[in-house]
Structures are given as C-alpha cells and as structure tokens.
Amino acid sequence: MKHLLRLSNVLLLACMSLFVLSCDDDDEGNPPDMEEMGTNIVVTAQNTEALSSLVAALSKADENADSDLIGTLSADGSFTVFAPTNDAFTALLNSLDGYDSLDDFDTEEEKALLGMILKYHVVAGTAAASTDLSEGQEITTVQGETVTVSLSGGVFISDATDTDAEVVMADVENTNGIVHVIDKVLLPQAVIDALNGEEEAMDDLVEIVVATESLSSLEAAVLKANLATTLQADGPFTVFAPTEDAFVALLDVLGDDYNSLEDFDTEAEIALLRDILLYHVVPAEVLAADLAAGTVATALMDNSIEVIASGETFVIGDASETNANITATDIMATNGVAHTIDKVLLPQSAIDFVASLNMKNIVEIAQETDDLSLLVDALIKANAGLVDTLSGDGPFTVFAPTNAAFAALLEALGDDYNSLEDFDTEAEIDLLVDILTYHVVSGTAAFSTDLTDGQMLNTVSEDMLTVDLTGGVFIADATDTPAAVTTADVEASNGVVHIIDKVLLPQAAVDFVASLQTPNIVELAQSVDDLSLLVDALIQADAGLVDALSGEGPFTVFAPTNAAFAALLDSLGDAYNSLADFDTPEEKELLAGILTYHVVSGAAVASTDLTNGQVITTLQTETITVDLSSGVQLDDKTDTNANVTGADNEASNGIVHIVDKVLLPQATLDALHN
Structure with missing residues (x-):
C-alpha cells in the first residue's frame, strides 16, 4: 500500500530539481518543440516534450468515468492554464512515498485526487495574458480554490503550500485560451489535506x-x-x-x-x-x-x-x-x-x-384578540378544561363568537343574565359548556376553502352544525338565524379559527332560552285577569304556595276562574264575602287544602295526555277523575264536575288548564259541614 508523506518540508526542496525551460533569441520567446499557432491547449501540450507529464496526468485522471479533462481543454472556450513541466511532476512524485510515476495513481480515489490537482491549474472563462495579471490578484480555479499572483521579481503563482511556482514561459496562445508554463505543480488545500492525512485509507x-x-x-x-x-x-x-x-x-x-x-x-x-x-x-x-x-x-x-x-x-x-x-x-x-x-x-x-413554532395556539389567538375577550371569559367560567384542551395539539376548528355576539345572547336571556358571571348554578355552567363545545370541531383544521354547501359538522358537544355558502359563509345552529363568518381562516398552531357574529346554540340552549322567556305558573296566573282571585287565594293561604309554584316543577295546575271563586264564596254563605274572610289559621289551612287539590306535582300533563276515567292524585293527596264524555271535565268530591275551559297553557315549570269551578276535596267538604 502506498503511503502519502507530509509535504510541509518536502515541497521546500522540490524547486531545487525543477526544470527551467530555456529559450534562445532565434525562438522569439517560443518554448522548445512548441508548434506554431492554430492548435488548442491539449494539442499544444501533446506537441511539447517538456509537457509530456502533464499530458500523461490528464490521461490518467480521465481514466475515471466521471472525468473528461482532455475533452474539456480541447473544446471551444476560453481557458487560462498554468502548465507544470515534466521536472515539476518529477519533483512532486519524489516528494510522495510510494509514487514513482503517474501510473502509481491507479485507484479511483487516487485518480480523482490527481484530477483535483490538474483542475487547480485551470481557470475557465478567460484567457488571461501575463499583462492582465496584477499584484496580489486572487484567481478562482476550476477546482474551486484560488491561486494568488505575485509580480515581485517575475511572475509567480502562489498555491496552498509555502513555495510559489514561477512562470518560466508566459503567454503561449492557443485557439481556446492561453498557457503559462510553470516550474512547480500547484497544490490546493484539499489535496494537501488528503496527502497529509492518516496513512490508512481515506475516511468515509x-x-x-x-x-x-x-x-x-x-x-x-x-x-x-x-x-x-x-x-x-x-x-x-x-x-x-x-x-x-x-x-x-x-x-x-x-x-x-x-x-x-x-x-x-x-x-x-x-x-x-x-x-x-x-x-x-x-x-x-x-x-x-x-x-x-x-x-x-x-x-x-x-x-x-x-x-x-x-x-x-x-x-x-x-x-x-x-x-x-x-x-x-x-x-x-x-x-x-x-x-x-x-x-x-x-x-x-x-x-x-x-x-x-412562531404561530399562536387557538387560546393564545383568542387572548390576543380584543373582540374575543368574552369568549375567553366564557372558557374560563365554564371551568371544564376547555382552555387546556384548546391549547393542546389539536387539530381543531373553532367558530369564535365576538363580544357583540355574547352581548346579544345575554340580552336575549333577560334581566337575570347581565354578564357571564350570572351563569353560577351547576345547571347553568353545564349549559355554558354545552354551548362552547358546540363551537368546536375536533380532529381537523377546516379552512373556509375546505367547507362545502350543506356540509354537516359534528361538534365536540355531539350536536351538528350545517354549512351554508349562499352569499358568504354561514353556520346554521338549532335556531332559525345562522351565524355569519366575519373573519375566516385565522391559522393557529393547533388548528384554525373562524370569527362569527352570533353565539351558536344547540337544541338544549334553545330550550333553555325558551324556558326563560316563558312565565312560570304564578307569573302566568298573574298575567291573566280572570285568574286574579286564584292569585289572591295563593297569597291568602300563606302556605308557601306562591314560591312552590314559581319553582322548577314540573306541575299541572287546574286553575279556577274568578267566577268559579265567586260561586264558591256564594255557596259558603254570608260569612265569606271575599277570600280575605279566610283569616283564621284553620281557615287558611282549609284554603290551602282546596288550592293544593288543584295541583299535580311531578308532571306537566297536557289535555291530549288525559284519558277517560283517569284518576289523578293531587298534591293535597286526594284524587280527581277525568271525564271525557263531553269535552274535558274533572270530577271532584261534589256532584258537579268542573269543565276545562282553557286547556294547555304552557308555563316554564309546567302546564295550566283553566276550569270553571273550584274543585273541592272530601276533607274540605267534611270541614265545611261541621
């Protein structure tokens, strides 16, 4: 195996044995054996005995399949070539251990190394005469590294070693460039690094x-x-x-x-x-x-x-x-x-x-957008991990309602909802979570261009949204009014945000809003003039019935008209001219028993749900019986039925059927006859 010696000292000795071309006056500056003009650089070298080693080196390097130096330097173009003499190559070989001739460059890697050396002698794109060269000029070679010109005492070319090459014959013109004959083989740093490497094979x-x-x-x-x-x-x-x-x-x-x-x-x-x-x-x-x-x-x-x-x-x-x-x-x-x-x-x-990495996540975008501050407040208020979820990997598609959209929702909810802080019961917070998750599609970042008309989107709340692309981008919820996308495709690191002008409401929220706008049983009675005596009776009984019938329910109430109460008072005699005459504790208890006999607790029973002969247990604990033989009638413990004159009046906490008679339980009849 050949070993490559370090050149730091060896190359200093090389110039001692270099061949210097001589020329006599009769040659007028032409090198020995140089042919007359009309040949390219390669032919000139081939016809010059002192450059035979250069020709041999070119041929050896071209034995590699990816090398065609001879073809390149024979082609049209404009080249400057610094051509080392035979003695220059001999000096190089003498400095290398295991290289007695150019034939010793016999591996593919060594031929490539030789090719690098030769390319370091070629400048492409210009034919630079010696008069074109300047002191300190750096010239980039085909090999990629540069050589430097020195004009002190002659024309010298500096390579990556400590020893310059001298131009011993300048300006040999050819059809495709110009040749300067030099007395040393130039070495680029890459070759020196390779030659000065370990004695083992080249590293991978x-x-x-x-x-x-x-x-x-x-x-x-x-x-x-x-x-x-x-x-x-x-x-x-x-x-x-x-x-x-x-x-x-x-x-x-x-x-x-x-x-x-x-x-x-x-x-x-x-x-x-x-x-x-x-x-x-x-x-x-x-x-x-x-x-x-x-x-x-x-x-x-x-x-x-x-x-x-x-x-x-x-x-x-x-x-x-x-x-x-x-x-x-x-x-x-x-x-x-x-x-x-x-x-x-x-x-x-x-x-x-x-x-x-430079992009904000969905929560950060919302936090940095002034018009989404109420959305951020809602996420925090819901306290259901939504902030952490929407800060996570995603991807998510979020339809983000503006502050104005939340303000409109609060206004629709009525006087009891002035801010998001008024969602303070467990049921209200659950509803808020349901509303917020109805705005989130998980598993995809759906940009506006990905949406199609009529597309159904399954939200995290498991309720569906519908896309409407008629005249813009609209998102339809469980209401009759869709939300318009006012700003689309706000890209986040974990999805995409579309800003909308309305809070989307799932069916549960629609039902909740409807319940807020529907009066409870007491409010319904208070709003009906013909039930004013019923309201007075509830108050006079002083048994907490007003509060009870304003509560969650559900209740079914058979509500006697004013005429029905007047008939009852008339039947009771001169001692009862008005409900105010029920003024003793015993009479108030009697009145409460009558009123609770008109209430069914735990169900809101519509008239269509009643069946003939159905027995209904009241809050008072006694029963009434349904008679559908002629309209809807109720049979109490007297001999006269009550007619339902106004059925199915819905309240937020139940249903009211208006009747034309005050129903009387047996306990009341017994008390009145004693």
Whole structure:
C-alpha cells in the first residue's frame, strides 16, 4: 500500500530539481518543440516534450468515468492554464512515498485526487495574458480554490503550500485560451489535506464529520437521526455540511424550547431532523468544479436544492429565502465529497415546522384578540378544561363568537343574565359548556376553502352544525338565524379559527332560552285577569304556595276562574264575602287544602295526555277523575264536575288548564259541614 508523506518540508526542496525551460533569441520567446499557432491547449501540450507529464496526468485522471479533462481543454472556450513541466511532476512524485510515476495513481480515489490537482491549474472563462495579471490578484480555479499572483521579481503563482511556482514561459496562445508554463505543480488545500492525512485509507463521510471540530453539531444531528449507517454506505454522496455556527443559528430561530439538538426528542421532531439532514445529501459525487446553476435532487424524496450562480462562485438555495454560502469545498471521502456551508438548509417541511413554532395556539389567538375577550371569559367560567384542551395539539376548528355576539345572547336571556358571571348554578355552567363545545370541531383544521354547501359538522358537544355558502359563509345552529363568518381562516398552531357574529346554540340552549322567556305558573296566573282571585287565594293561604309554584316543577295546575271563586264564596254563605274572610289559621289551612287539590306535582300533563276515567292524585293527596264524555271535565268530591275551559297553557315549570269551578276535596267538604 502506498503511503502519502507530509509535504510541509518536502515541497521546500522540490524547486531545487525543477526544470527551467530555456529559450534562445532565434525562438522569439517560443518554448522548445512548441508548434506554431492554430492548435488548442491539449494539442499544444501533446506537441511539447517538456509537457509530456502533464499530458500523461490528464490521461490518467480521465481514466475515471466521471472525468473528461482532455475533452474539456480541447473544446471551444476560453481557458487560462498554468502548465507544470515534466521536472515539476518529477519533483512532486519524489516528494510522495510510494509514487514513482503517474501510473502509481491507479485507484479511483487516487485518480480523482490527481484530477483535483490538474483542475487547480485551470481557470475557465478567460484567457488571461501575463499583462492582465496584477499584484496580489486572487484567481478562482476550476477546482474551486484560488491561486494568488505575485509580480515581485517575475511572475509567480502562489498555491496552498509555502513555495510559489514561477512562470518560466508566459503567454503561449492557443485557439481556446492561453498557457503559462510553470516550474512547480500547484497544490490546493484539499489535496494537501488528503496527502497529509492518516496513512490508512481515506475516511468515509461520517468519519470526516466526526474528525472535524467545526462539524460537531452535524455529528450530533447525524447520530440523533440515526443516519450514520446511511452516510457510511458506498455512495457516492455529496454532503453540504453545515458548520457549528449554522446549527446555532437554526436553534436560535426555533426559539426557547430548542437550546440543543437534545430538544429534538419526540418522534415527530426526530423525523423532521432526519428530513433536514437528508436534504443536505446529493446521491452523487459533485466536486466544486462540477457545480453548475440549476436544480439538484437530494436524498430527501421529492425535495431539491438550487445551485445558484453568485459572482465567480455559487450559493445553495433551499425552501427559505436565505441562501447558504459554500465555505470550503472538495473534502474528499471514500464514499463521496463534502462541502461546508454556513447555513442549515431547510426543506419545506422544516419551514412549515418553524412557522408553526412562531404561530399562536387557538387560546393564545383568542387572548390576543380584543373582540374575543368574552369568549375567553366564557372558557374560563365554564371551568371544564376547555382552555387546556384548546391549547393542546389539536387539530381543531373553532367558530369564535365576538363580544357583540355574547352581548346579544345575554340580552336575549333577560334581566337575570347581565354578564357571564350570572351563569353560577351547576345547571347553568353545564349549559355554558354545552354551548362552547358546540363551537368546536375536533380532529381537523377546516379552512373556509375546505367547507362545502350543506356540509354537516359534528361538534365536540355531539350536536351538528350545517354549512351554508349562499352569499358568504354561514353556520346554521338549532335556531332559525345562522351565524355569519366575519373573519375566516385565522391559522393557529393547533388548528384554525373562524370569527362569527352570533353565539351558536344547540337544541338544549334553545330550550333553555325558551324556558326563560316563558312565565312560570304564578307569573302566568298573574298575567291573566280572570285568574286574579286564584292569585289572591295563593297569597291568602300563606302556605308557601306562591314560591312552590314559581319553582322548577314540573306541575299541572287546574286553575279556577274568578267566577268559579265567586260561586264558591256564594255557596259558603254570608260569612265569606271575599277570600280575605279566610283569616283564621284553620281557615287558611282549609284554603290551602282546596288550592293544593288543584295541583299535580311531578308532571306537566297536557289535555291530549288525559284519558277517560283517569284518576289523578293531587298534591293535597286526594284524587280527581277525568271525564271525557263531553269535552274535558274533572270530577271532584261534589256532584258537579268542573269543565276545562282553557286547556294547555304552557308555563316554564309546567302546564295550566283553566276550569270553571273550584274543585273541592272530601276533607274540605267534611270541614265545611261541621
């Protein structure tokens, strides 16, 4: 096996044995054996004995399938070539252990190394005469690195070593460029690094990353994403390797939750890191000299990077608006090549991820939107974990009512609901939770463009909403009035918010609102003039019946008219001219017994629910019997039935049937006859 020696001292001796081309006056500056003008650079070299080693080197490098230096330098164009003499190549070979001739460059890697050396002698795009050169001028070569011009005491070309090459014959013109013959083989830094490497075989790409201090974060990322085995495969690969500073900049963009690569700890984050790294890998060997403007496919499927011309070099474009600069080129590996860059390249999936980190979640959006402050208050008031839920992963679609929408709801609820604080009973808070969850669709972020006319949306409350796209975007609830989407598609990190102009009401809320607008039994009696004596009787009895019949119920009440009470008083004789005459405790108790005989507790029984002969137990504990033989009549303990003259008057806590007679239980009859 050949061993490559360090060149730091050896190359200093090389110039002692260099061949310097001589020229006599009769040649007028032409090098020995140079043919007359009319040939290209390769033919000129082939016809010049002192450049035979250069020709041999070109042929040897072109034995690699991906190399065509002879073809390139024979083609039309404009090249400047610094052509080393045979003695220059001999000096190079003498400095290398195991390389007695150019034939010893016999492996694919060694031929590639030789190709890099040769490309370092070629400048493309210009034919620079010696008079065009200036002191300190830096010239970028096809290999990608630069050489520097020195004009002190002659024309000298500085490479990456400590020894300059002298131009011993300048300005040899050809059909496709100009040749300057030099007395030393120029060496770029990439070749020196390769020659000064370990005596063992060249490192693979992962080993290069591990051994390079400025790529320590890339190393950590490769290990974190479990890609080491992939990048140690045969390849060839080209890796655009972000430096330490590039990763620091990425973490800074990601925010406080990402202080190191260790913070990529969820399955999704590690998958994203893997995608980012694969986006830096091109499944082919692309040296600096091979770079050309255009789109290049990466190892991340369906994702490409852009090679973009920038002056005399190139930058790399990703899915972001910031390009990456190439900071070092042609770091050769056994399975490809690496170029360092100053930015982590981001595919679209990473751009979307970064955008999501900077995006607010649904609750944060609501908190930052002044016109949704009552929605936030409602979520807090409900105290059902909705704030935490809507701050979670989602995705959710939320229809968010404005403050005006909540104000309109409170107004519709009446005087007892002046603010959300008035939802203070367990039943009212449960209702508020039902209303709020009716505004949430879980499992999807449905943007307005995803909605279709007539689409049914299943909400978290399990009640359905309907989409109406007639003349805008409207959301229909259990009422007759749909909500209009006034601001659509407010994107959140965990879903989407559509702002609406109305609080959506499920059927339970509609029923609740209706119950608030319906009077209770006492209020109903108070509103009917012909039941004023019934109201007076409830008050006179002083038995808590007003409060009881204003309560939740449900109750069925058979309500005697004023005429019915007048008939009762008339039947009782001169001692009872008005209800005020029930003034002793015993008489009040008697009156309470009569009134409770008109009340059925625990059910709101409509007239259509009554059956002929049905026996109904009253709150007083005695029964009445239903007679449907001629209308709806009620049989009490007297011989005269009461007729239902006004049936099915609904109250919020039951139902009232107006009757034309005061019903009397047996206990009352017994008391009156004693």
